[in-house]
Amino acid sequence: MTDTATDAPILEAIGIRKSFGPLEVLKGIDLSLTRGEVVALIGPSGSGKSTFIRCMNMLETPTDGTLRFRCRAIGDRFEDRGDMIGIGTLRRHVGMVFQHFNLFPHMTVLQNVVEGPLTVLREPRREAEERARDLLSQVGLSQKCDAYPAHLSGGQKQRVAIARALAMQPEVLLLDEVTSALDPELVGEVLAVIRRLGEAGMTMAIVTHEMAFAADVAKRVLFFDKGVVAAEGTPDEIITHPRSERLQGFLARFHE
Amino acid sequence: MTYQWDFHVVGQYLDLFLWGLVYTIVYTIGSIVIGIVLGAAVCGARLSSFVALRGIARVYQELFRCTPLLVQLLWVYYALPLLIGATIDNRVAALLTLACYVGAFYSEIFRSGIVSIDKGQREAAAALGMSRSQSLRRIILPQAIKRMLPSFINQSVIQFKNTSLISVISVADLAYMASVVNGQTYRPLESYTVMAVFYIAMLLPLTQMADYIEKRLRVSD
């Protein structure tokens, strides 16, 4: 029982399509994440990586296709309904970290991190704060609990954002180019946190332009091109020894 | 020629001025309170996904923003009764018109405050699993209110001054009382100067406070 449960996909996207008006951005994407798996999504700008990862927690509503969480389909309402899981439930279990952090500027670091547990999970404050302090120390920010986001560096903001997502104790974490808005010298500290999460068994889908990082942390890599997954495989197959010309062309840009 | 100022005569009518001031304050605060409720409702309608609701809200906003308050007061007090076949008490007409007028401006202040918040904030709240109302209450409004506060106070100061227009439909506010005193004393200069001083005394602290709040908010951003 437990064996099949761990092998069963937690979050599964089947035939996801998305159009913005006449523009079809996703042309049928499949991705299934099993527990503890780290998948990297790479590809040129405009290929639909962000749109897809935002479909995985219904920040974008797919035009077509199915999303399943723990083998149950996600409905289009906020609340659960019959067999369908609601969007609210999905998002409580699937965290997201954004390129531009999106921290709540009117709250301190600690308040940012406890906001989800307090408001959404209705946890007792003591419990939520204890876990928040623990998470903040894991990302190396115990000193910054009472600071406001405006007083943090980009790297610190992004680590707070990661702690905020983790405070919900999600089963899956979605990360969309979380280092792209950072100064180069701050990228490392954020990648280190994510790498540790992966080693600790967190299930993650990571959109990134950091090829070395993707190759290092991911078990599987998906190459997006023009709204389809043009290649998929291990980091070795996709990043180290790419076969398709298109993929080689894309990767060549990262080797200066 | 030099004018002989004489506040003594006018001073005898101080109680009239004070009554007028009380009326002005009551109508200002009353119309602001109703206006806030109305403005919030209309703001909600403007942001809703129902086209008809958005349309109605839009018509209301433009109707009250694009006609002078004086015209609205005259219309509601003298013209509307002919349409509905019943007279309207001048105090009711004054209060409702003032409220509808300021509500139209408030609704736009509220709406632009809310839409000015970066959409990443809404997304971050949603990604945590917040419902729309939780996200509004916990994330959007605290930031939006801060941003709309200066314009809100500004509009309220204007409202205080606008209240003087209700004297044209014989509501005994400060402006009305000043003309009553003038009628009794034939001393327009003193009567209307006292009135002006009362307005300044009430509004100066408010505008100072608005400036102070705006400065504070700018620092904390």
Ligand SMILES: Nc1ncnc2c1ncn2[C@@H]1O[C@H](COP(=O)(O)OP(=O)(O)OP(=O)(O)O)[C@@H](O)[C@H]1O
């Ligand atoms: N809300 C939207 N409305 C209209 N078009 C959109 C919207 N969001 C994305 N697009 C379009 O969809 C396409 C895919 O965008 P997406 O952001 O998913 O690409 P991406 O792979 O994440 O690119 P990047 O690497 O630059 O982040 C682009 O052409 C973009 O202009």
Ligand SMILES: [Mg+2]
């Ligand atoms: Mg993107």
